[in-house]
Amino acid sequence: xxxxxxxxxxxxxxxxxxxEFHKLYKNGCIKTKILSNEDGVVLIKATVxxxxxxxxxxxxxxxxxxQEDTKSLVNATSHxxxxxxxxxxxxxxxxxxxxxxxxxxxxxxxxxxRKQTMNSGLQCSKCKxxxxxxxxxxxxxxxxxxxxMKCQKDEKPKGAPTEISKKEDVDNAVEQASKEVK
Ligand SMILES: [Zn+2]
Numbered sequence: 001x002x003x004x005x006x007x008x009x010x011x012x013x014x015x016x017x018x019x020e021f022h023k024l025y026k027n028g029c030i031k032t033k034i035l036s037n038e039d040g041v042v043l044i045k046a047t048v049x050x051x052x053x054x055x056x057x058x059x060x061x062x063x064x065x066x067q068e069d070t071k072s073l074v075n076a077t078s079h080x081x082x083x084x085x086x087x088x089x090x091x092x093x094x095x096x097x098x099x100x101x102x103x104x105x106x107x108x109x110x111x112x113x114r115k116q117t118m119n120s121g122l123q124c125s126k127c128k129x130x131x132x133x134x135x136x137x138x139x140x141x142x143x144x145x146x147x148x149m150k151c152q153k154d155e156k157p158k159g160a161p162t163e164i165s166k167k168e169d170v171d172n173a174v175e176q177a178s179k180e181v182k
Contacts, residue, residue, distance in 0.1 A: 001098065012098035014089040014107045020097050025050040030091070032084050040067035042080050046087035048095055061091030065111070082111055124148035126155075 001020045003010040012020075021028060028050045035043040046061040063086035065079040085107050093099045122136050123129070129148045131139070136146040142157045 003098075014085045014092070017089060017092040017098040021048070021050075021092055021095070024097075027052050030088060032087060034080070035062075037080070040079070042066070042083050044080075044083045044087040046084070046091040048088075048091040050095060059091050059094035061087045061089065061094060063087040063090060082107075086111065122146070124151050126151040 001012055001016050003012050003016070005011075018030070021030065028048070029052050031047045031049075033045050033047075035045050037043070041064060043062065043064045046063075048059045048061070049055050050057065050059075063083050065083035065086070067079050089098070089107060122131055122133060124131055124147050125145045126147055127150070129150075131146060131148045135149065139145065139147040139152055143152065143155050147155055
């Protein structure tokens with residue numbers, strides 16, 4: 001099964017897990033059901049049955065997603081699909097598919113990262129260029145506002161006498177921010 005390496009850990013995308021499931025269990029079945037869908041919060045249950053001649057032996061996975069930000073097109077349009085993918089990924093994990101390094105799938109990490117991304121002001125306040133979450137965090141700490149790398153160079157850091165935008169500083173900030181994301 002093809003995996004993706006994120007920060008030294010191997011993860012399997014849900015579609016890879018599904019392919020693996022169908023390869024291993026020719027008589028298998030994957031079902032999903034929306035348990036609730038209210039106020040933009042959806043809860044989905046996935047059921048994985050490896051052998052339909054023995055449906056008693058089944059594995060469940062649950063996931064919830066919410067349309068937290070109406071400005072986000074992705075969440076506004078596909079939180080149900082994302083939720084379904086997560087639930088299926090977790091049910092397959094219960095069966096032992098793709099859990100070499102834990103239950104989280106690549107898709108779940110993407111969702112978590114996206115939520116994180118949506119929650120912060122990810123635009124340079126000067127030139128309006130899009131910036132990443134760690135850069136934004138670093139800049140806010142250093143300059144009190146989100147700035148891109150280029151605009152940071154023209155800005156005086158608040159109360160910090162040291163030369164800024166050294167590569168190591170940025171690397172440290174990125175490292176620090178990604179720790180907090182988890
Ligand atoms: Zn800028």
